[in-house]
Amino acid sequence: MDAAKLKIGQRSRITLDAIKGRTFRGKVRRIAPYVLDLEKQARTVEVEVEFDKPARDENLLVGYSADVEIIHEVREQVLRIPTQALLEGNRVLLYGSKGVLEERKLTTGLSNWEYAEVTSGLVAGDRIVTSLDREGVKAGIKVVPEEGKSEK
Numbered sequence: 001m002d003a004a005k006l007k008i009g010q011r012s013r014i015t016l017d018a019i020k021g022r023t024f025r026g027k028v029r030r031i032a033p034y035v036l037d038l039e040k041q042a043r044t045v046e047v048e049v050e051f052d053k054p055a056r057d058e059n060l061l062v063g064y065s066a067d068v069e070i071i072h073e074v075r076e077q078v079l080r081i082p083t084q085a086l087l088e089g090n091r092v093l094l095y096g097s098k099g100v101l102e103e104r105k106l107t108t109g110l111s112n113w114e115y116a117e118v119t120s121g122l123v124a125g126d127r128i129v130t131s132l133d134r135e136g137v138k139a140g141i142k143v144v145p146e147e148g149k150s151e152k
Helices: none
Strands: 011-016 019-031 036-039 042-044 047-051 066-070 080-082 091-095 101-105 107-111 115-120
Touching: 011 047, 047 066
Parallel strands: none
Antiparallel strands: 011 019, 011 066, 019 047, 036 042, 080 115, 091 101, 107 115
């Protein structure tokens, strides 16, 4: 969906399944001049990314599985939430008054698999549910929050 924003030379972040916890910098080297239609309703564009500086002390092997995030825009000092906390329709469950969960509609900006920028609907310090997969978690129920890792 962001294929039109791709440009040769764009910065990227590369993570390798075989090397946990490390992120490598790279840049877009080639963008295919066609779109692949491999699965029903899934279109992809082949993109080649090269490492800025290959890790000399890592045992990099041909064929490693990698995830690449191509950076087409960056915003600093914004309110963001974990992307996994978003419900369908850009909604979240907010810890409201008297400990009752309230559904809140948000407007989001930039996002990736990890975080989504919040442009309206929340303010810094609002507490939201990030464990949506738990049984019974829904708007209108009274909860006691569990303290987790704080996001900034």
